[in-house]
Amino acid sequence: MTRWRKSSFANRGMAFEQQLDYTNRLYEQQGIAVINKRPTPVKILGRNTRGMVNGYLEKPSTVDYDGTYTGRSVVFEAKSTKELTRFPLDNVHEHQVEYLAKCHGCGAISFMLVEFANHQIVYLLPYEVLEWYWQRAKTGGRGTKSIPLQDFDVHAYQVPPGRVPVDYLQVVEKVWSIGGVAV
Amino acid sequence: MTRWRKSSFANRGMAFEQQLDYTNRLYEQQGIAVINKRPTPVKILGRNTRGMVNGYLEKPSTVDYDGTYTGRSVVFEAKSTKELTRFPLDNVHEHQVEYLAKCHGCGAISFMLVEFANHQIVYLLPYEVLEWYWQRAKTGGRGTKSIPLQDFDVHAYQVPPGRVPVDYLQVVEKVWSIGGVAV
Secondary structure: OHHHHHHHHHHOOOOHHHHHHHHHHHHHHOOOEEEEEOOOOEEEEEEOOOOEEEEEEOOOOOOOEEEEEOOEEEEEEEEEEOOOOEEEHHHOOHHHHHHHHHHHHOOOEEEEEEEEOOOOEEEEEEHHHHHHHHHHHHOOOOOOOEEEHHHHHHHOEEOOOOOOOOOHHHHHHHHOOOOOOOO | OHHHHHHHHHHOOOOHHHHHHHHHHHHHHOOOEEEEEOOOOEEEEEEOOOOEEEEEEOOOOOOOEEEEEOOEEEEEEEEEEOOOOEEEHHHOOHHHHHHHHHHHHOOOEEEEEEEEOOOOEEEEEEHHHHHHHHHHHHOOOOOOOEEEHHHHHHHOEEOOOOOOOOOHHHHHHHHOOOOOOOO
């Protein structure tokens, strides 16, 4: 309990992305997983000798995080919302859902991490669940443009504080039945 | 046989990297695998409304290609040499070997693709084999700074022309015993 509080306070105010970067650094140091943040794709037009470059932003076609855990391919997108009761789907881009779908189709562990910043709760939303809400949003009906917080409790998995600030691999182990045991 | 020649001639003069990009595009279209070229990491300092950016090149810490094949994580570096009888190891950077090692340690399918451009032969060199030659090169003895072509025939796997220009996943299937069957 003490550890939980400590960890929670230590990370208060730390942006979600930084928490994840820190988490991934710890996973890597401990030899648990290699997960990277994908660089923003820049088409480089010129560069000087000191490494300064200019260019233009290319359209991103993937998601922000990917890597390796017990031999499995892991891809996910991370989002944070300040909303109290729902996650608005306009935070998510079509190309991100498409990319998660493609990877899921090739057997990757594919999901989204959603932080409710004010509650300091993080959920892991497996791709299939995201897909369901994403398709529903396309019907355009009232109340379909976001995922209610209470739905996360039923259809997603809360990421508890663990060995690292956002221990999402602990959830991956359970949901995909992999981990310490055999692959 | 006819197909082999055709494919071989069609790709003559096409840079190795382009062949790989094309290969990966076909793999993806056919739903076989999702393999991406990692963007050059640029620390963006500023950008305008038209998407033009300036910044500086960050030190790369990964390798060029990674992705998902039958749920497995795949990482590799691709190199091309114009040498006729050997692959000089100064083509390879320490951080690339370290990254392949880390991923290998987490269970990824980790290797290097080496093209002998003048012979138009491509080999898949599994990480463990690369590691052996890399360590040997550190002894500094004569003849240890490169891998002889004939060693590739013994310790690496030739990538035959296949469904796609550089069908390295065909080799991955055999070497790692995965693929169409069960994972």
